[in-house]
Amino acid sequence: MRSKLCGATLAAVLIATSACGSGFDDNGSGTSQSSSGPADLKIMIASSGDAETKAVRDATAQWATSSGNKAEVIPAQDIVQQLGQALAGSTPPDVFYVDAARFADYASVGALEPYAQDMQGVDAFLPNLRQSFTYEGKVYCVPKDTSTLALQINTDLWTKAGLTDADIPTTWDQLRSTSEKIKAKGITPLAIGDTRDRIGAFLVQAGGYWVSADGKQATGDTPPNVEALTYVQSLLKDGLAKYPKALDAGWAGEAFGKGKAAMAIEGNWIKGALSADFPTIKYTVKELPAGPKGKGTLSFTQCWGVAAKSKFKQQAVAFVQAMTTADQQLSFSKSFGVMPSRQDAQATYQQQNPDDAAFVAGAQYAQGPVNAPKMDSVLADLDAGLQGLQNGRPATVLQRFDKNAKTALGG
Amino acid sequence: MFSRKGIRGNEQPAGWLFVAPAVLILGLFMLLPILMALWVSLTRWNGQGSPFTGDVPFAGLDNYTRLFTDEGLARQDFMTSIRNNAYYVFFVVPIQTVLALGLALIVNNRLLKGKGFFRTAFYFPSVTSSVAISVVFLFMFANGGAINAILAVFGIEGPQWFSDPRGLLHIVLSKFGVSSPSPLVDHGVFGLSWWDWLSGPSVAMCAIISLVVWTTSGTFMVMFLAALQNVPVQLEEAGRIDGANRWQLLRHVILPQLRPTTFLVVTLGLIGTWQVFDQIYVMSQGNPAKTTLTPAFLSYRTAFRDFDYGSGAAISFVLFLIIVLLTLLQRRITRERDS
Incomplete structure (x- = not known):
């Protein structure tokens, strides 16, 4: 009797399994497209704050009424996780933000529709940003905006250290000599984040980078990269540069805002953060000092991704086009301070924001994030190495990265 | 085996009927997801669509063997997380058990005034949200x-707690002039050198250890307190008449009475500490230099950041096995003492 009941229970569980399994199923491989008629778009954004959410909501509502569609903006708490769940359940939002650093992961698993490949006017976007959203020769999506790294200088500490505008460093050697002067006055010269997203800029200035341009090969242990890391290490060792945690700050911008460092290397976002948290600080923004191979900086960007499984691809692309016109980009930059990703909008942006000249200039020669799938844990491991750079060997850090990256890229 | 007929013969179907709702709910929300996860751990599912279709590549035991035999980042990360968590367990479980017992003894003391106050004070951390406490500890x-x-104030220059990846054991050894001895550095097992295995918990991990000890010992204090109040006063008095001092009373009269509770507390402690996640997620995300990486957090990161759901699920199943084995081992050890 007992075994019979157990059998019955097991059967019930199995039935439940199959019932549940069907809930997961995608209905065939081809998603039915409703190209005509009003669409009901879901747009998931990783908002930088209330200002962005409101601006995107307003623009979306405007598009919805003028085009006769419905559109809903969903601000995500943790977009990577929420998207992961939505994609697993085959019900992704139609349009969503994709960070350049995560782009290849989504593209490689087929989550993204390569709509930008045939989109009209795609050439208007900055070439290096387009490159960030290219996977296996196809442009998948268009960047919504961009930010670049630049050098922030605290003008009060600058004068306190007896420096003038003539001391603003434009080369590695000048950065070192100026920093030594600042340090002599008992001020920490430079705050720099302990991650590839900051230190990588020095690699670009030395003429190297973590991976090859096509993102297929690891190029960590090369002379330019070793030179760059050795230079950064020497700054750290001599106390000329410090990681934010050593300055009791979560990131370099906080250390800079608190006046704990005379210079910081951060991106456009530092503007909003400083005016919100440290409104009294006086500072200027300059381009990063040039290295042996000239100027170099890093760019960060997100694109408007369209889900491959969306039912309303056509309308989704129309929506993205409306969100990325030059006028709309300038309106967004006014509302929440981002830099346009279109070449034709950049000139106007610079006129409107003369203080951002260094960021705008950087956008021309910036290097995008590592654009290859399955690299997240490898890059996290690289960051761990960079955190210990002060006492480590640059070549060891780079060799370790190469070894791990080869496995990830080759596999 | 026996089908006993008679007045109570029909009880079994009725019993099953009564537990059916519980069995159904547990089956649907616990057993079934576990089985599904087990299947995912055997595949290379990338998170697109259903993992239960024929299109998902079957990986067999690859996700598991990668954690143990293949040289690479996956194994290194996993072994690092095991090392970190082992040190974490090694410190948290004994300290929190002893502390909980000590607090319970204090609160149980008949001479103590304001018992209610102390009981509440000691229990308070346990009922506060672990995220809130983690954030406060970050400030502290x-x-x-x-x-x-x-x-x-005592003239000690404190470390940079959450950015210090040095292991405690390494720090102590370096005081005696031992740093990176080559026989230990050059050899190792599972992708980590012996020297890495012997690092001890990092300074950052120590901060997390102290937090967890502080929050959980209150819960376990309540368990010890309940058990203490069940120890008959006569036993204590008999012990005193036999001339036992306070230490002997504790060691030979009270502790044996508390054995079932101690077993419970240690078991719960072992299980809970191997699964540590929220403190890591809030406070360190595995940093600095991966010294606070734990299997639970690594599993989450592998699945949701790298889209490697198979490996992520495999890690959690290995963790499950570790917990089961350790609990069995612990049961065996405590049982042997009985005989």
Whole structure:
């Protein structure tokens, strides 16, 4: 009797399994497209704050009424996780933000529709940003905006250290000599984040980078990269540069805002953060000092991704086009301070924001994030190495990265 | 085996009927997801669509063997996380058990005034949200935070808690002039050198250890307290008449009475500490230099950041096995003492 009941229970569980399994199923491989008629778009954004959410909501509502569609903006708490769940359940939002650093992961698993490949006017976007959203020769999506790294200088500490505008460093050697002067006055010269997203800029200035341009090969242990890391290490060792945690700050911008460092290397976002948290600080923004191979900086960007499984691809692309016109980009930059990703909008942006000249200039020669799938844990491991750079060997850090990256890229 | 007929013969179907709702709910929300996860751990599912279709590549035991035999980042990360968590368990479980017992003894003391106050005070951390406590501890252990300020009063320069990846054992050994001895550095097992295995918990991990000890010992204190109140007063009095001093009374009269509770507390402690996640997620995300990486957090990161759901699920199943094995081992050890 007992075994019979157990059998019955097991059967019930199995039935439940199959019932549940069907809930997961995608209905065939081809998603039915409703190209005509009003669409009901879901747009998931990783908002930088209330200002962005409101601006995107307003623009979306405007598009919805003028085009006769419905559109809903969903601000995500943790977009990577929420998207992961939505994609697993085959019900992704139609349009969503994709960070350049995560782009290849989504593209490689087929989550993204390569709509930008045939989109009209795609050439208007900055070439290096387009490159960030290219996977296996196809442009998948268009960047919504961009930010670049630049050098922030605290003008009060600058004068306190007896420096003038003539001391603003434009080369590695000048950065070192100026920093030594600042340090002599008992001020920490430079705050720099302990991650590839900051230190990588020095690699670009030395003429190297973590991976090859096509993102297929690891190029960590090369002379330019070793030179760059050795230079950064020497700054750290001599106390000329410090990681934010050593300055009791979560990131370099906080250390800079608190006046704990005379210079910081951060991106456009530092503007909003400083005016919100440290409104009294006086500072200027300059381009990063040039290295042996000239100027170099890093760019960060997100694109408007369209889900491959969306039912309303056509309308989704129309929506993205409306969100990325030059006028709309300038309106967004006014509302929440981002830099346009279109070449034709950049000139106007610079006129409107003369203080951002260094960021705008950087956008021309910036290097995008590592654009290859399955690299997240490898890059996290690289960051761990960079955190210990002060006492480590640059070549060891780079060799370790190469070894791990080869496995990830080759596999 | 026996089908006993008679007045109670029909009880079994009725029994099953009564537990059916519980069995159904447990089956649907616990057993079934576990089985599904087990299947995912055997595949290379990339998170697109259903993992239960024929299109998902079957990986067999690859996800598991990668954690143990293949040289690479996956194994290194996993072994690092095991090492970190082992040190974490090694410190948290004994300390929190002893502390909980001590607090319970204090609160149980008949001469103590304001028992209710102390009981509440000791239990308070346990009922507070672990995220809130983690954030407060982040402030306390900041470089210019309360802990370092107190240390400074005694003339000690506190470490940069959450950015210090040095292992405790490494620090102690370096005081005796031992740093990176080559026989230990050059050899190792599972992708980590012996020297790495012997690092001890990092300074950052120590901060998390102290937090967890502080929050959980209240819960376990309540368990010990309940057990203490069940120890008959006569036993204690008999012991005193036999001339036992306070230590002997504790060691030979009270502790044996508390054995089932101690077993419970240690078991719960072992299980809970191997699964540590929220403190890591809030406070360190595995940093600095991966010294606070734990299997539970690694599993989450592998699945949701790298889209490698198979490996992520495999890690959690290995963790499950570790917990089961350790609990069995612990049961065996405590049982042997009985005989």
